[in-house]
Amino acid sequence: MFTLEQASKIYQGNSSRGFYAGSDKPYFARHQRLEMIKELAEASEAHKNGFFTPRHILSLVEVESPNFAQNFKQEVKDRFEDEIADFCIRVLDYLGWLKAQEKTTTGLPTRGSGKTAEQIFENYESLREHRIGIPKEVENPKRNYIVSAAIFTIMESVQDNQLEYGLLYAEILSEQLGINLAKHIELKLAFNATRARLHGKKY
DSSP: OHHHHHHEEEEEEHTTTTTTTTSSSSTTHHHHHHHHHHHHHHHHHHHHHHHHHHHHHHTTTTTTTTHHHHHHHHTTTSSHHHHHHHHHHHHHOOOOOOOOOOOOOOSOOOOOOOOOOOHHHHHHHHHHHHHSOOOHHHHOOOHHHHHHHHHHHHHHHHHHOOHHHHHHHHHHHHHHOOOOHHHHHHHHHHHHSSOGGGGSSSO
């Protein structure tokens, strides 16, 4: 589902909106990983509050519509599915940055080893093919607290610098919950393209 080319494209879009102006500063990579965790926390809150996007709505929110941004805000933005998509976008964006800067994850506080973006995607593709050892809470999130546990498991993958697992677990969780993750990512990227520099924030 996810590719390095997709990650590079997302990075280029966010870079053009000013998000990487301070990427040469110390601790920037930690900031990026915090943003990933924040998206998961927002997903948990949306789930607890029952803030979802009805499936039929996706077909009504057309990117080509002149009212797309307004419709997206009203029907999709900040809902559970949108926050899971946001998490994936954050991870892909970060991996696109690693690729562009020819950086590895070495030096970050982690129990994992430093990896290039290419290595992370190779691992992701292998994990996706074999799907061995997938946590039960990710594969069978049939109760509310199990969804919370699944989100926490994804958070742990970010904290441990195992981003390939984070992407895969988010993908599988979405499948199990009947979420069209690819469509939500497509819509969020289209919406982001309409937003102001830095999405109106300081950094």
